Amino acid sequence: MYHRLRVGLLVVFCLSIGNLFGVFAQHSTDYYSLSMAGNAGNGIFAPYYLSANKHGLVTHSKSGYLRASVFKGLEMNKRFSYEFGIDLVGLMSSTSPVSYYSDGNLKTYNPGVSSFLIQQAYIGMKYRMIFISAGCRELTDEVVNFELSSGGLVWSGNARPIPQVRAGFIDFVDIPFTKGWVQIKGELAYGKFMDNDFLRDHYNYYNQYITTDALYHHKSISFRSNPDKPFVVxxxxxxxxxxxxxxxxxxxxxxxxxxxxxxxxxxxxxxxxLFPSSGDGQTNEGDQAYYYGNHVGQWNLSAEYRFKDNSSVRGYFEWYYDDASGMGKFNGWDGLWGLEYKSGKKNWLSNVVLEYLDMTNQSGPLNWCPSDYSDPKLDIEATGADDYYNNYFYNGWAHYGLSNGTAMAKSLLYNTDGYMRYKHNRIRGVHLGASGYIAPEWKYKILASYRTSWGTIFLPLADTQHDMSG
Structure with a gap:
C-alpha cells in the first residue's frame, strides 16, 4: 500500500537576534541569542523535516516557541579552560490523542505539552586534552554531517538531550610512538532518562511493561590516521x-x-x-540469561580524500547492532552507508550527502536461548529477530517518545494507540541532502528521503508502507 506524502499548510516564522551588545571573544564559541520560531499545518504532527533531528523541539503541526540562550565555550589554546551553557525554551504546541485502558475500558485523551523547557544546561572544564562535563546539552553523531544527513543510528540529535556526566578526550590526540600517524579519541558517560511523565501520559496500560527512572550509559572510541595527509581514515x-x-x-x-x-x-x-555482562540473582531472568540492561551500538568507518583545490570526497558507514549477533555482523547489509562531497568553497553546490539505510535483516527471523525453555530442552541457539531499538522491558531506544537513533524509524510519539515500542524498525531508505550559496550571505539547504517499512519482526505489516519526505 503506497502512502502519498501529505503536504499541508506550513507557515514558518523565524527571528534570530544574536550578539545584541557585542561579542564575548572573536573567533570563539561564546555567544548569547534570542530566537523565535513557529509552524502551522493541517495534520496532527509536524512535517518530517521540520521535526527530524531537531533535538525534540518541534513535534506537532501547530507550535511556536521563544528561545533564550547563553553559552561560553572552551578556549582550546589554553591548558585549562571551562565552559557553560543555558538554553531555555517557552513553548506553545498542539497535542495528539492517545488511547489507554482504565479498569478494562478503552479511553482517549490529549496529554498536555510542557510550556517551559530547559533544553540545555551544563558546565564543563578541560585540562590539556581531557574534559569532563555535567548536565544536558545537544549532542550529535560525529560520523555523519548533522546538517545534511538522515541521522546517526545510535545517537542522532533527533530526541531531547539526556542529562549526563561525560568525560574523555576533547578531540583526537596522537598515540605515543606512532609519530602522529595514528590518533585516538574516546569518551564515557552516565546519565538519566527524564521522560517519566511522558511515558505515563502516553502509555496505553494494556499488555506490556512500562519502565520509569531508567539510567543511561554511553561510550565510544575512535582511531584516526594522520589528518594532515590527503587521505584520512x-x-x-x-x-x-x-x-x-x-x-x-x-x-x-x-x-x-x-x-x-x-x-x-x-x-x-x-x-x-560498562563491560556488558549478565545480571545476578537480584536482576530479572532476562538480564541473567542475556545481558544486564538494554544495549545498542555500532561499528563505524569513514574514509576521506582531499584534493588540492580543497574539495573532498568521503565514504562512510555505520553498522548498527542490538546484540552480539549484530556486533559480529551476522545482520547482513544492515546499517547506514553514505557518500559526501564538499567543494571547499561558498558556491552553488557546497555540500552533497547521499545515504542508503537498511535495517531489514536483523540477524534473521528467529531468536531463542537454551535457557528460554526447560521442556523441551533446546541445546542450540538462534540469535536473530533483533527487533532494532525495541526491548521487552524498556520503552524503546527513545527519549520523550522520539528516536535516539535514526528518525527514519518511526518514533513512539506517533503511536496514538499508546504502544510504547517501535512499530517500524524493519526499513529501507534513501536520503539526499544538499546545500550551497546563491549569494555570499544567502544559503539554501535541500533534504529528501524515501522510506519503505515492513513493520517489525514480531508485528509485520500486511502491506508495505512507502513514504517520501522533502
Whole structure:
C-alpha cells in the first residue's frame, strides 16, 4: 500500500537576534541569542523535516516557541579552560490523542505539552586534552554531517538531550610512538532518562511493561590516521545502554503487582553496563540469561580524500547492532552507508550527502536461548529477530517518545494507540541532502528521503508502507 506524502499548510516564522551588545571573544564559541520560531499545518504532527533531528523541539503541526540562550565555550589554546551553557525554551504546541485502558475500558485523551523547557544546561572544564562535563546539552553523531544527513543510528540529535556526566578526550590526540600517524579519541558517560511523565501520559496500560527512572550509559572510541595527509581514515565503535529503573506490567488498565520489579543500580551494576555482562540473582531472568540492561551500538568507518583545490570526497558507514549477533555482523547489509562531497568553497553546490539505510535483516527471523525453555530442552541457539531499538522491558531506544537513533524509524510519539515500542524498525531508505550559496550571505539547504517499512519482526505489516519526505 503506497502512502502519498501529505503536504499541508506550513507557515514558518523565524527571528534570530544574536550578539545584541557585542561579542564575548572573536573567533570563539561564546555567544548569547534570542530566537523565535513557529509552524502551522493541517495534520496532527509536524512535517518530517521540520521535526527530524531537531533535538525534540518541534513535534506537532501547530507550535511556536521563544528561545533564550547563553553559552561560553572552551578556549582550546589554553591548558585549562571551562565552559557553560543555558538554553531555555517557552513553548506553545498542539497535542495528539492517545488511547489507554482504565479498569478494562478503552479511553482517549490529549496529554498536555510542557510550556517551559530547559533544553540545555551544563558546565564543563578541560585540562590539556581531557574534559569532563555535567548536565544536558545537544549532542550529535560525529560520523555523519548533522546538517545534511538522515541521522546517526545510535545517537542522532533527533530526541531531547539526556542529562549526563561525560568525560574523555576533547578531540583526537596522537598515540605515543606512532609519530602522529595514528590518533585516538574516546569518551564515557552516565546519565538519566527524564521522560517519566511522558511515558505515563502516553502509555496505553494494556499488555506490556512500562519502565520509569531508567539510567543511561554511553561510550565510544575512535582511531584516526594522520589528518594532515590527503587521505584520512577513521574507524570506531559506539555503545549505549538503558539500565536500572522500575518495571511495571499492566493488563487492560490493571497493574499486575506480582510482575513489578526494580532493577538494581549498585556500583557493580555500573561496571556490568560498562563491560556488558549478565545480571545476578537480584536482576530479572532476562538480564541473567542475556545481558544486564538494554544495549545498542555500532561499528563505524569513514574514509576521506582531499584534493588540492580543497574539495573532498568521503565514504562512510555505520553498522548498527542490538546484540552480539549484530556486533559480529551476522545482520547482513544492515546499517547506514553514505557518500559526501564538499567543494571547499561558498558556491552553488557546497555540500552533497547521499545515504542508503537498511535495517531489514536483523540477524534473521528467529531468536531463542537454551535457557528460554526447560521442556523441551533446546541445546542450540538462534540469535536473530533483533527487533532494532525495541526491548521487552524498556520503552524503546527513545527519549520523550522520539528516536535516539535514526528518525527514519518511526518514533513512539506517533503511536496514538499508546504502544510504547517501535512499530517500524524493519526499513529501507534513501536520503539526499544538499546545500550551497546563491549569494555570499544567502544559503539554501535541500533534504529528501524515501522510506519503505515492513513493520517489525514480531508485528509485520500486511502491506508495505512507502513514504517520501522533502
Amino acid at each position: 577513521t574507524i570506531g565503535a559506539e555503545l549505549a545502554a538503558q539500565f536500572g529503573g522500575t518495571k511495571r506490567y499492566y493488563k487492560e488498565g490493571v497493574l499486575i503487582d506480582s510482575l513489578t520489579m526494580k532493577s538494581p543500580t549498585r556500583l557493580k551494576d555500573f561496571f556490568k553496563i
